[in-house]
Amino acid sequence: EIVLTQSPGTLSLSPGERATLSCRASQSVSRSYLAWYQQTPGQAPRLLIWGVSSRATGIPDRFSGSGSGTDFTLTISRLEPEDSAVYYCQHYGSSTWTFGQGTKVEIK
């Protein structure tokens, strides 16, 4: 079973800055079964990115995903106040869905 490790644990940045979130898999991810979610307090997670780099419906283009193998990145190009949230990566493989532990993004 693949384990996903996200870093950093917390990211504190100012509006307009670029945020780079990392998700590292314990084994190489086959094909493109890697997604990213955003969760704000008291809300359900929201799908941002699927298939490593495809934005979900209605997601602003300041969110982008990249990576391959064991290293994946979610980039928020210009932070907005509403981007304050916890971000999770997720993998599907061998009939198992796995989540990373999350990265908290704080807006100063």
Next chain:
Amino acid sequence: QLQLQESGPGLVKPSETLSLTCTVSGGSISSSSYYWGWIRQPPGKGLEWIGNIYYTGTTYYNSSLRSRVTISVDTSKNQFSLKLSSVTAADTAVYYCARVVRGWYDALDMWGQGTMVTVSS
């Protein structure tokens, strides 16, 4: 617009069985394009996948919960359900139901609002 809504008791006693239902509205649960799943989140912690079901009844479970979990589907009611047996305080969490898109590399694109379940006597 598709919506998912969890329902069930908010309080369950230790050693008993937790039972939740997810009602799907605005779309059919019998579509070949989707799986339907359960995910939970203990207070202040991250997300844990519990299991998924296809409309045919095929199930996929988290290996750490497999011995206690049963997920079923009722296509006539457009619902799917979760049963978790022998619960302990560690099963206290917000439980979400969600839709998995097969064509989107099995990402979870639609989520219910979640329901808090507390295990306590």
